[in-house]
Amino acid sequence: MTSNLTHLTIAEARDGLTAGDFSAVELTTAHNTAVEQARDLNAFIVETPELALDGAKASDTRRAAGDARGAMDGIPIAMKDLFCTEGVQTTAGSHMLEGFVPEYESFVSRKLKEAGAVTVGKTNMDEYAMGSATLSSYYGNTINPWKATSGDNAGKDLVPGGSSGGSSSAIAARLALGATGTDTGGSIRQPASFTGIVGMKPTYGRCSRWGIVAFASSLDQAGPMTRTVRDGAIMLGSMAGHDPMDSTSTPMDVPDFESGLGKGVKGLRVGIPKEYTADGMPEEITTLWQQGADWLKDAGAEIVEVSLPHSKYALPTYYIVAPAEASSNLARYDGVRYGLRVEGDSLDDMYMNTRAEGFGEEVQRRVLIGTYVLSAGYYDAYYVKAQKVRSRIAGDFTAAFEDVDVLLAPTAPSPAFAIGQTFDDPVAMYLNDVFTVPASLAGLPAISVPAGMSNDGLPLGLQLISRAFDEVTLFQVADALEQAAGFELPIFGGEG
Amino acid sequence: MALDRETVQRIAYLARIRVSDDRLDQMAGDLDGILDWVEQLSEVDTDGVEPMTSVADVLAPMRADNITDGGCRDKVLANATEPVEGFFTVPKVVE
Numbered sequence: 001m002t003s004n005l006t007h008l009t010i011a012e013a014r015d016g017l018t019a020g021d022f023s024a025v026e027l028t029t030a031h032n033t034a035v036e037q038a039r040d041l042n043a044f045i046v047e048t049p050e051l052a053l054d055g056a057k058a059s060d061t062r063r064a065a066g067d068a069r070g071a072m073d074g075i076p077i078a079m080k081d082l083f084c085t086e087g088v089q090t091t092a093g094s095h096m097l098e099g100f101v102p103e104y105e106s107f108v109s110r111k112l113k114e115a116g117a118v119t120v121g122k123t124n125m126d127e128y129a130m131g132s133a134t135l136s137s138y139y140g141n142t143i144n145p146w147k148a149t150s151g152d153n154a155g156k157d158l159v160p161g162g163s164s165g166g167s168s169s170a171i172a173a174r175l176a177l178g179a180t181g182t183d184t185g186g187s188i189r190q191p192a193s194f195t196g197i198v199g200m201k202p203t204y205g206r207c208s209r210w211g212i213v214a215f216a217s218s219l220d221q222a223g224p225m226t227r228t229v230r231d232g233a234i235m236l237g238s239m240a241g242h243d244p245m246d247s248t249s250t251p252m253d254v255p256d257f258e259s260g261l262g263k264g265v266k267g268l269r270v271g272i273p274k275e276y277t278a279d280g281m282p283e284e285i286t287t288l289w290q291q292g293a294d295w296l297k298d299a300g301a302e303i304v305e306v307s308l309p310h311s312k313y314a315l316p317t318y319y320i321v322a323p324a325e326a327s328s329n330l331a332r333y334d335g336v337r338y339g340l341r342v343e344g345d346s347l348d349d350m351y352m353n354t355r356a357e358g359f360g361e362e363v364q365r366r367v368l369i370g371t372y373v374l375s376a377g378y379y380d381a382y383y384v385k386a387q388k389v390r391s392r393i394a395g396d397f398t399a400a401f402e403d404v405d406v407l408l409a410p411t412a413p414s415p416a417f418a419i420g421q422t423f424d425d426p427v428a429m430y431l432n433d434v435f436t437v438p439a440s441l442a443g444l445p446a447i448s449v450p451a452g453m454s455n456d457g458l459p460l461g462l463q464l465i466s467r468a469f470d471e472v473t474l475f476q477v478a479d480a481l482e483q484a485a486g487f488e489l490p491i492f493g494g495e496g
Numbered sequence: 497m498a499l500d501r502e503t504v505q506r507i508a509y510l511a512r513i514r515v516s517d518d519r520l521d522q523m524a525g526d527l528d529g530i531l532d533w534v535e536q537l538s539e540v541d542t543d544g545v546e547p548m549t550s551v552a553d554v555l556a557p558m559r560a561d562n563i564t565d566g567g568c569r570d571k572v573l574a575n576a577t578e579p580v581e582g583f584f585t586v587p588k589v590v591e
Contacts, residue, residue, distance in 0.1 A: 103571040205552040218551055244559055251557045316534040327511060334512075336584050338575035347589050348512065356514035364513055368504070368523065369530055371511040382534070387547030389540050394548060426526055427533050443551035468552060 005030040006174040007491070010231040013177055014071045017063065024063070024074030024118070028056035031076040031120050035175045038493060041143045043160075043170040044121040045081050046089050052076060055118030062116070072238045073116030078176040080167050081122040082129055083109045083222075084211040092213040093127040093137040093163075096339045096358030106211025107243045108180060108222045115238035120176050123166030127360045128330065129187055129215045132432035134165025135419070136362045142166045144195055144416050145173040145492040149457035158416040158458070161191025161432075167225045168195040173492050178235045179225045184216050185318050186412075186436025188223045189448040193411035193461030196450040196489050198478070199225045200232045203468045204443030205250035208243030216325035217248075219318075219440050227489060229449060229478045233257035236471070252469065260476030266300030268477065271404035275311040278413040278434050285410050285460060288452040292408055292462045295484035296477070304404055308396040313389050314438040315430060320373050320386035321441070326363075327370025333358060365426060394442040401467045406477045409435050411448040411461035439465045447478045450487040459487070499528045 005027050008016065016022055032049040059074035068074075084090045084102035091097040105113070113119075126136045134142040142165045144158040160169040164181030168191035171179050181188035183201035192199025200223045207222040214220065224235035234257070242251040272293055277286075297303050335341035335354035342357045344350035359367065373382035400407065413434055423429045439446040445468070448461035462481060466474035501520045504527065508515040515523055573579040 100575055103568075103574050203552065205554065242557075244557075247556045248552070250552055250554050252554075310540065313537055313540055316537055319530060320534055320537075335577060336586055337572075339577075341577035344587065347587050350587050351512040352509075352514040355512055356516075359513065364515070365523070365526055365530075367511050367513060368507050368515075369527060372503075372507050372527070372531075375507065375510060384547050385537055385542065386534075387549065388542035388545045389537050390548040391545050392540060392542065425529050427529060441548075 006034045008177065009228050010071070010075055010177045010226060010234050011228070013075055014234070017074050018068070024056035024059040025053065027074060028052050028076050028118055028120070031176055035120050038173050038175055041145060041169050041173055042140050043123055043142050043166045043173065043175060044078070045091055045093070045124050045139045045166070047121040048088055048119055051088070052118040052120045059116050059118065069116040070238070071234045072112060075117050075178065076120050076176050077112065077117045078121055078123050078167055078170045078179040079109055079119045080164055080180050080182060081125055082182050082213045083180060084213065085109055085119070085122065088122065090122065090213070091139070092129070093125040093139060094358065094360070094363070095138040096333050098138070098340065100338055104211060107208035107245065108239045109211070111241065112180070112238050117238065123164070123170055123179060125166055126163035127363050128213065128326070129163040129182055129184055130326070130362050130366055131162045132186070132190055132429060133159040134162040135159060136360055138360060141419055142169050143419070144169055146195065146416060146458055151456035153418040153456065156418040156420070159194065159419055161194035161416065163187040164191050164225060168192055168197060168199065171195070171197045171225050171227060172489065177226070178231055180222060180239070181225045182212060182220055182222050183440065184219045184322060185440045186433035188225060189436045189446060189461070189463060190412045190432055192225055192448040193459070194416040196459030196487065197225060197227055198229055198232050198447065198449055199223070200236065200447040201440070201445060202236060202240060202471055203445045205248055206240045206445070206469070206471070208241070208246040208249040210243050210245040214329040216322040217329060218325060219322060229475055229482045230258060230261055232447070233261060233475045250469070255472050257471055257475055260472045261479045263476055264299060265296055265477055265480045268301045268406065269304055269404040270296050270301045270477070271304050271306035271400055271407045273308045273311065273400070273407055273409055274305055275308050276409045276435055278431065281413045282454070284454050285413065288460050288462065289408070289410050292451055292481060295481060296408065299480050299484060306400045306404055306407070308400060308438065310389065310392045310396050311438055314393050314441055315434055317386045317389045317393065318437045318441060319369070319430060320382050321390060323366040323370035324374050324383050325370070327367045327374065330363070330367055362426070390441050393438055397442045397444060405466070405473055407465040409463045409465070411435060411463040415454040415456070415458035415460055435463060444468055445471050445474050447474055449478050449481050449485065450489070451481065451485040452487070499524045499531065
């Protein structure tokens with residue numbers, strides 16, 4: 001047996017399973033053990049080792065019979081707790097859904113299951129995916145396995161980013177070979193950057209949203225979180241596809257996302273959006289961005305400066321559109337059909353008590369903002385205005401992609417910060433997503449690739465954005481960037 | 497524009513979230529800060545711009561209008577807080 005099965009990539013595990021070097025049961029057992037040993041990270045809300053083992057046994061039986069299902073068969077993964085999983089508690093990180101056990105399986109988790117992937121547990125997250133640090137989960141904070149080696153945060157517990165922070169922490173700590181995430185304004189890419197892994201948000205419509213607890217329906221999209229670009233391409237292949245249950249999932253064939261890997265970037269045009277800067281952004285991020293452009297240039301790409309003039313309005317636009325949709329989506333939590341109920345003297349009283357106790361602070365804030373911007377007299381001034389600005393932002397990208405094939409930008413304006421670090425106000429926390437939100441508003445595919453280190457020894461990601469439904473090119477360029485950066489994820493926890 | 501306590505109370509009622517009196521000022525301040533910040537959108541010239549209503553530039557597919565689901569009452573009720581004899585229940589609304 002290979003020395004440590006948790007150190008493999010999905011691609012290596014696939015090859016090892018095919019060659020018979022180890023079994024799916026051995027692979028899963030190694031990950032179940034790793035999950036158990038890393039409980040300090042609080043990456044999981046629910047662990048499902050027995051279910052994973054059952055799945056692994058079935059996978060081994062199939063393989064022995066010559067019926068292996070493909071790349072994901074027998075691969076241990078972690079599932080963000082936003083995906084409804086039949087018979088396994090699904091909470092969205094909220095007290096409201098504590099004890100909620102879905103009677104059905106989300107499209108994406110079902111696709112992965114059908115591909116033979118086995119789930120070791122449900123990962124922690126910001127409540128209803130609203131946050132950038134996994135600090136708003138009802139089930140406690142998740143810890144980033146990385147520690148700063150110098151600076152103010154040296155040795156302190158750091159956030160894993162968010163909202164998919166349980167998934168990012170689990171992948172960085174090698175508790176699963178791949179994890180699902182969801183990205184509404186950066187919730188896959190920013191945690192990937194904070195933990196030194198690859199996080200990819202596909203084009204809006206590439207994956208079905210059916211069975212994903214809804215936050216902002218015109219923005220939510222599922223995607224893979226992995227340790228390599230190739231693994232992301234493999235995993236997305238088992239997540240994507242049209243689903244009649246989600247009319248916004250696109251009726252297009254799923255391409256071979258691996259098909260562009262290794263082809264290099266010769267002849268491709270890479271745009272550098274000049275507006276992607278933030279006040280107080282550390283010099284090390286600007287330097288890494290320039291380094292990324294140089295790497296791609298050395299690999300044969302042409303580097304072109306482009307302008308996305310409405311970029312600075314993306315974040316405020318997002319903080320109207322997303323809360324508006326959230327206030328509407330979260331109206332379903334009424335204490336009647338599922339979830340928490342807190343009694344009251346009347347029906348209204350019961351609703352108000354339930355929602356006050358079931359929703360945390362940030363969720364309440366966003367539902368209230370959303371209710372306000374949709375209320376009579378304000379709808380045009382806020383919501384319609386924001387949707388118009390959103391058209392402008394999408395138009396900027398359309399214009400840029402007439403000239404270039406992909407865009408290169410930082411993923412986040414800082415490395416991971418400390419868990420105790422306070423923010424002056426909600427808006428300061430929102431600024432984490434300043435570089436990820438524009439592509440979300442435009443529905444474009446984007447990926448964060450670990451590219452370098454901060455001065456204090458923390459990982460930093462670079463982001464690539466491509467045309468809608470051009471994930472093949474996105475993975476192709478990400479692969480070239482990954483090769484050039486040569487980033488190595490350390491082994492945490494001393495095992496191995 | 498400043499949000500006052502009464503406005504927060506009105507929104508909270510619309511959203512059916514109880515915000516206790518001692519939290520009203522804090523919440524008004526938070527919401528006010530967010531609204532102040534989004535105010536910058538008024539700088540953007542959006543004359544003649546259509547609001548974005550569809551993300552992907554793809555027509556929604558049509559499907560046959562068939563009954564494909566149903567007959568699963570117990571599953572629907574499985575997570576209800578207080579189901580009684582096959583029904584959801586709520587506090588009494590008619591005197």
